[in-house]
Amino acid sequence: MEIFWFIVLMFMLAVYVILDGYDFGAGIVHLFFTKSEEEKKAVTNAIGPFWDANEVWLIAVGGVLFFAFPTLYASAFSGFYLPLIMVLWLLIFRAIGLELRGQIHNRLWEKLWDKAFGIASLLLALFFGIALGNVVRGVNLGMVENGVSTQEPHYFFLALWNPTLDPLAEQQGVIDWFTLLLGIVAVVTLTIHGANWVIFKTSTDLNRRLRNSIYKLNFVLLGLVLLSAGLWHIVKPFPLINLRTHYWLWLFPIMAAIGLVGQFWIKKFKKDVTGFLFSAMFIFGSFATTVASMFPNLLPSTNGVNPSLTVQSMAAPEYGLSIGVYWFIIAAVLVVVYTVIQLSVFKGKMDDVGYGDH
Amino acid sequence: MEDMILYNRLQFAFTITFHYLFPQLTMGLSLMIVYFKWKFLRTKNEDYNHASKFWMKIFALNFAMGVVTGIPMEFQFGTNWAKFSELTGSIIGQTLAMEGMFSFFLESSFLGMFIFGEKLLGHRLHFLTGLLVFIGSWASGFLIIATHSWMQHPVGYEILENGKFVLNNFGALFSNPWLWPSYLHNQAGSLITSSFFVAAIGAFYLLSNKHSRFGKMFVKTGVIFGVISSILVAFPTGDLAAKNVVKYQPVSFAAMEGIFETEKGGSEIILVGQPDMINRKIDNKIAVPNILSFLTYQRWDAEIKGLNEFDESLHPTNVPGLYYAYHIMVGLGTIFIGFMLLATFLLWKNRLYHTKWLLWVLMFMIPFPYIANTAGWYTAELGRQPWLVYNLMLMRDGISPTVSSGNTLFTLLGFVGLYMLLGLLFLLLVAKIVRKGPEAPIALKL
Numbered sequence: 001m002e003i004f005w006f007i008v009l010m011f012m013l014a015v016y017v018i019l020d021g022y023d024f025g026a027g028i029v030h031l032f033f034t035k036s037e038e039e040k041k042a043v044t045n046a047i048g049p050f051w052d053a054n055e056v057w058l059i060a061v062g063g064v065l066f067f068a069f070p071t072l073y074a075s076a077f078s079g080f081y082l083p084l085i086m087v088l089w090l091l092i093f094r095a096i097g098l099e100l101r102g103q104i105h106n107r108l109w110e111k112l113w114d115k116a117f118g119i120a121s122l123l124l125a126l127f128f129g130i131a132l133g134n135v136v137r138g139v140n141l142g143m144v145e146n147g148v149s150t151q152e153p154h155y156f157f158l159a160l161w162n163p164t165l166d167p168l169a170e171q172q173g174v175i176d177w178f179t180l181l182l183g184i185v186a187v188v189t190l191t192i193h194g195a196n197w198v199i200f201k202t203s204t205d206l207n208r209r210l211r212n213s214i215y216k217l218n219f220v221l222l223g224l225v226l227l228s229a230g231l232w233h234i235v236k237p238f239p240l241i242n243l244r245t246h247y248w249l250w251l252f253p254i255m256a257a258i259g260l261v262g263q264f265w266i267k268k269f270k271k272d273v274t275g276f277l278f279s280a281m282f283i284f285g286s287f288a289t290t291v292a293s294m295f296p297n298l299l300p301s302t303n304g305v306n307p308s309l310t311v312q313s314m315a316a317p318e319y320g321l322s323i324g325v326y327w328f329i330i331a332a333v334l335v336v337v338y339t340v341i342q343l344s345v346f347k348g349k350m351d352d353v354g355y356g357d358h
Numbered sequence: 359m360e361d362m363i364l365y366n367r368l369q370f371a372f373t374i375t376f377h378y379l380f381p382q383l384t385m386g387l388s389l390m391i392v393y394f395k396w397k398f399l400r401t402k403n404e405d406y407n408h409a410s411k412f413w414m415k416i417f418a419l420n421f422a423m424g425v426v427t428g429i430p431m432e433f434q435f436g437t438n439w440a441k442f443s444e445l446t447g448s449i450i451g452q453t454l455a456m457e458g459m460f461s462f463f464l465e466s467s468f469l470g471m472f473i474f475g476e477k478l479l480g481h482r483l484h485f486l487t488g489l490l491v492f493i494g495s496w497a498s499g500f501l502i503i504a505t506h507s508w509m510q511h512p513v514g515y516e517i518l519e520n521g522k523f524v525l526n527n528f529g530a531l532f533s534n535p536w537l538w539p540s541y542l543h544n545q546a547g548s549l550i551t552s553s554f555f556v557a558a559i560g561a562f563y564l565l566s567n568k569h570s571r572f573g574k575m576f577v578k579t580g581v582i583f584g585v586i587s588s589i590l591v592a593f594p595t596g597d598l599a600a601k602n603v604v605k606y607q608p609v610s611f612a613a614m615e616g617i618f619e620t621e622k623g624g625s626e627i628i629l630v631g632q633p634d635m636i637n638r639k640i641d642n643k644i645a646v647p648n649i650l651s652f653l654t655y656q657r658w659d660a661e662i663k664g665l666n667e668f669d670e671s672l673h674p675t676n677v678p679g680l681y682y683a684y685h686i687m688v689g690l691g692t693i694f695i696g697f698m699l700l701a702t703f704l705l706w707k708n709r710l711y712h713t714k715w716l717l718w719v720l721m722f723m724i725p726f727p728y729i730a731n732t733a734g735w736y737t738a739e740l741g742r743q744p745w746l747v748y749n750l751m752l753m754r755d756g757i758s759p760t761v762s763s764g765n766t767l768f769t770l771l772g773f774v775g776l777y778m779l780l781g782l783l784f785l786l787l788v789a790k791i792v793r794k795g796p797e798a799p800i801a802l803k804l
Contacts, residue, residue, distance in 0.1 A: 049470045052422075055429075055466075056466045059462055060455075060462065060463070062429075062432050062458070063432065063457065063458035064455050066432075066435065066436070066451040066454055066455060067451030070446075070451055071444050071447070073443055074436055074441065074443040074444035075440065077440065078437055078438075078440035078758035079760065081761045082768075082769070084433060084437055085437060088430045089772060091426065092427075092776060096422075096780065099419075103787050103790065104790070143760065155759050157761060317448055320452060320524070320525040320528075324452060327456055327459075327460075328459065331456070331459035331463075334460070334464070335459070335463045338464065338468070341467070342471065345471055345474075345475055346470070346474070
């Protein structure tokens, strides 16, 4: 039963990253690639009716994590206390940036909220990459000092950074060179992803420029992916064991590779949605590869004293998990229905759906 | 340790108090928006459609504030109350996860359509999307109060040897005797906030001689919704909720009513007075004999237990705070009923729109339902002290073991600063929407 909930949770998390990921990407595009007022409006129109519903996936992920893996929820949320609260603050700035911009017509006001939206999106993309890096690297569970746990074996607390930025240092920090590298990978990935969404949903001159930028950025991304795959071993020997015993898992890295390489033909794509599908595929593939290679670990331990947190050791008891399946299936069907309705109402280009000031 | 508990409690209290200013308006207002849209479908009077769209703008702004301040609530269980989350997560996680899956997807999907979709959908489907937003927001309230009720009156659980609470009866979470009175009481309170808000904006328009047609419509609708909800909040919902406290948390009831000693031959009801915790009495007391016994047990001489009957360690940690919260709620609630009955009478006599002093009062009543609702929640939460899960888990056993008090104070200060900014922006924008009036072209926004 816990395997079912693990798959549900990871799938929902992947959906969240793909959906809100394009919102963050659009924010980065908005910050760096737009020149005119018209282009800025195109970017916010592209995500206008969607970003709020996308953010709900984060709340749903939080809820399912709380319910199905309460010990992991407690351990990870208190351990990553400061970065998590900062993510909450950034989400607030992203939201009010989008919400408030069009409310008052004043150049300064608009500029202020444009920057709030853009910078918050950029930092959120960076933080989510850093978060993934922390989960891959693992933490000092039980806060072991000199071979003795100072806390219960599943609790820990991480400072924001350690002075040497060394992921293998005794005093761990949330930010080190490895997690920062994954943060940058996330920023570049989501920039491409967000740009693809803007191309898909709007039709201004910006799109032609964005295709060029995506083409160039994709070289950077390919380089970064190869670099981090190479350096991964220094931090954590990549546990290929799962992929060796279960061949079907190779589907995920292959998906990621197709998504990444396919993006190089961005200038030739006939349909505006194609680029978005490739970047979504890359995100899903690389996320699933990471999860599959870690399984059954959820949060690895970096000391030899306390065991890693696993799917089995973190799960809630059987009765609650089984009964949860019933309501979850009903809810999931409803979510699919809402999404289909929403997509059919807001299909096509969003240029005409005014945002904020009509 | 004491610092830790204090900062954690302050942070949760501050963030939830601020958060709940928004949902209490949106839950009530969603029903009133649906009502305006329905009136439009029935009468084909274009004004009702304008009214529904005008309130939708204020709703959308409130909803956005509710969402951005609500996400930290869900995360704070884990960040600040990790031990509590670990031990009870398999139970309260059920209702919280259901809230995310059932209500938030519903609300967020259809709110977008309600705001953007009038032309795309036609009026009937547009009404339907509004109705679905209403259902989503009320379902959200229900699941949150189900979670709250489990903490007040735990049901359907067993405790394992390692201290973890395990669910053994899913249905019990929803047949919890604490749940339905609290939920209906809370929803009635939320309708009071929205009714007074709508009526106050109407009074403002009438007094400033702008948008007078809408001024009358808002005052009338606000007063009618207001009189019904003010009565419902006291009877039967408030009455039933209070009887739950008497039955399941008698020590909290004694503190709420300010009864230090059990009185033989019936208890008086204290209307005004300040608790003196050293001499264990109420200063400057104004009280009516035997009424409390009658309200509680329908017998004039029924005995109500005072604080002296319970061990001091079981007393709520802040007796005066609890006493004031409860008295502010009940006092304001009583004023709301009286005032709304008078307004209804004048409405019936066709004099309401010309009774200037009453419109002035109506306009300045805006903050009081917020105060009453907040005080009501403080009554419930201070009444649960010193427990986190009533009678089973103390506050001190629920906090995060590895987060230092310095870190909690840092984030508490951050939330205070950020929410001050949010509050200011919110007031600025609501004032702007109100000033533009209901006939302004619709601002399309999410």
